[in-house]
Structures are given as structure tokens and as C-alpha cells.
Amino acid sequence: MSRTVRDTAALLDAVRGPGIGDTVIAPPPSRPYIDEVGAEPGRLRIGLLDHHPRGSAVAPECTAAARSAAALLESLGHAVEHAWPTALSDETLSLNPWMGDFVLPSTRLFWDAAECGAVGRG
Structure with a gap:
């Protein structure tokens, strides 16, 4: 566990790469994770899930918090749309x-x- 994003990025840089016996290896990042800390992300596309995908009840304050976060992200210039991984449904x-x-x-x-x-x- 770490306390900061910077610590997490440094840890990811230290442990990234294949392990012994790995048959599938992810490509390396284009630059170290530590360089991403504080970097401008550009315009992001963000999926919003403000309800339970299979119809179960969701506390109103959770729905309100998700919608509030979406509004903030839109005000920062990001694209927010109702979308989520279909596996959740x-x-x-x-x-x-x-x-x-x-x-x-x-x-x-x-x-x-x-x-x-x-x-x-x-």
C-alpha cells in the first residue's frame, strides 16, 4: 500500500515487466509512470454508471455523488457519457x-x- 499517487507510480515503475514464467507480457509504458504524476491528461472520455446495472437498489446519495462527479468532470472539459462494461450487466x-x-x-x-x-x- 502507498499513501500517495507518486509513491504508487514509483512502485509500479519498480515492479513492472514480466515475471518468471509469464507467457503473456504487457507492452512497456511509453514513459515511466512517475512522469505521469501531475501531467495534463488531455480531454478524457469517461463512462458514468449511476445505477445498478442489474436493477438492484442504489442509495440516492451514491447516485447523487456519481452525477456530481460527472458534472465536475464535464466542467473541466472531459466528455462524460452513460456507459459501462457490458459484463457488469x-x-x-x-x-x-x-x-x-x-x-x-x-x-x-x-x-x-x-x-x-x-x-x-x-
Whole structure:
């Protein structure tokens, strides 16, 4: 874990690249991640998901926060549109054992840790 974007960028620069035995290797970035910190991103295309893709209830304050963030991003010159990965709308995603056995509990663990304070010894 890191405390700043700069620390995270430095860590990514240090650990990027193939691991032993990797059969698929991502291409290297065009420049070091650390050089991206504070760089002007240009005009971004941003997808907005302000509802649950399979129709479950969403707290009104969450919807309002998503829409508020979208309005701010538009005011900064970015293009915001209602769009999201179609896999999020796939009913079978919720039945995937990997999602239920790993992703959801892990996500909950991080949320609980964030609500309880700093993660660390003591």
C-alpha cells in the first residue's frame, strides 16, 4: 500500500515487466509512470454508471455523488457519457464462484479496514 499517487507510480515503475514464467507480457509504458504524476491528461472520455446495472437498489446519495462527479468532470472539459462494461450487466457474473468466493469478500475486507482506520500493526 502507498499513501500517495507518486509513491504508487514509483512502485509500479519498480515492479513492472514480466515475471518468471509469464507467457503473456504487457507492452512497456511509453514513459515511466512517475512522469505521469501531475501531467495534463488531455480531454478524457469517461463512462458514468449511476445505477445498478442489474436493477438492484442504489442509495440516492451514491447516485447523487456519481452525477456530481460527472458534472465536475464535464466542467473541466472531459466528455462524460452513460456507459459501462457490458459484463457488469451479465447475470452470470453474480453466479461466478470467483466473484463470490474472492472478489466480494476481499472488497468487503478493504472497505471494513478503511472504515476502521489505518491498516497496519498495533
